[in-house]
Amino acid sequence: MTEPKTTNRSDALRSAHVVAKDLHAAGAIDKATMRRFDVSCLTPVEDLRPEAIRAIRETAQMSQAIFAMALNVTTALVSKWERGEKKPGGPSLKLLALASRKGIDAIL
Amino acid sequence: MTEPKTTNRSDALRSAHVVAKDLHAAGAIDKATMRRFDVSCLTPVEDLRPEAIRAIRETAQMSQAIFAMALNVTTALVSKWERGEKKPGGPSLKLLALASRKGIDAIL
DNA sequence: AAAAAGTATGGTACTTTGTGCCATGGATCA
DNA sequence: TGATCCATGGCACAAAGTACCATACTTTTT
Numbered sequence: 620m621t622e623p624k625t626t627n628r629s630d631a632l633r634s635a636h637v638v639a640k641d642l643h644a645a646g647a648i649d650k651a652t653m654r655r656f657d658v659s660c661l662t663p664v665e666d667l668r669p670e671a672i673r674a675i676r677e678t679a680q681m682s683q684a685i686f687a688m689a690l691n692v693t694t695a696l697v698s699k700w701e702r703g704e705k706k707p708g709g710p711s712l713k714l715l716a717l718a719s720r721k722g723i724d725a726i727l
Numbered sequence: 728m729t730e731p732k733t734t735n736r737s738d739a740l741r742s743a744h745v746v747a748k749d750l751h752a753a754g755a756i757d758k759a760t761m762r763r764f765d766v767s768c769l770t771p772v773e774d775l776r777p778e779a780i781r782a783i784r785e786t787a788q789m790s791q792a793i794f795a796m797a798l799n800v801t802t803a804l805v806s807k808w809e810r811g812e813k814k815p816g817g818p819s820l821k822l823l824a825l826a827s828r829k830g831i832d833a834i835l
Numbered sequence: 836a837a838a839a840a841g842t843a844t845g846g847t848a849c850t851t852t853g854t855g856c857c858a859t860g861g862a863t864c865a
Numbered sequence: 866t867g868a869t870c871c872a873t874g875g876c877a878c879a880a881a882g883t884a885c886c887a888t889a890c891t892t893t894t895t
Contacts, residue, residue: 713799
């Protein structure tokens with residue numbers, strides 16, 4: 620079972636997705652209703668190839684050491700990501716996705 | 728050795744810190760100089776107590792399930808964080824720090 | 836009122852990310 | 866020629882994070 624099951628994630632995803640219409644009907648999204656919001660608001664997180672990770676870092680014009688500090692990981696790990704020795708996990712992928720989609724400033 | 732050594736991190740920290748004066752001397756921080764930047768630009772990441780994590784989530788008015796999706800982790804993990812059964816690691820702490828300091832929108 | 840769904844906890848077992856440490860080599864600059 | 870930044874590499878290891886299941890309380894829905 621190489622591919623992780625998405626039981627927990629899709630549980631939440633499903634429950635959150637169905638309320639999109641509610642938000643639409645309400646007109647505006649007030650604080651109280653904000654407890655439920657559409658998943659489409661979230662920055663999409665996809666798997667990243669080693670080159671893609673390096674591309675994000677080089678676009679930001681950062682060394683591995685500085686980039687690692689921005690993500691709060693070690694430089695050794697960034698090196699391993701870029702060489703495919705290790706693959707970034709859940710929270711790391713989210714950080715990388717933010718940097719990729721919204722720019723490095725989003726995570727500084 | 729419960730407390731992690733900070734060898735790698737401080738290596739980078741030291742090297743990055745000394746160039747603060749260079750930036751100051753240059754007047755403005757152009758793209759080329761951006762390879763080196765001061766660490767003070769980074770959102771400070773500190774350890775978070777379980778209650779602090781829950782506070783961040785409740786301020787965002789999110790269920791554990793939705794909050795977990797925003798961080799790209801499982802709901803079970805968020806529950807464990809808030810009960811002190813597990814402690815968020817490097818990348819997770821960064822995400823939580825961003826949410827805490829800049830607001831939940833910063834990581835959506 | 837009952838059914839259904841959302842919310843949170845609890846535990847167990849397991850994978851592998853991420854860390855620490857140290858050594859190496861190339862590039863750049865005083 | 867030192868010194869410093871940069872990136873790679875490997876090895877051992879703790880623990881973060883995952884998957885899965887059961888339970889129970891609360892809210893919403895029909």
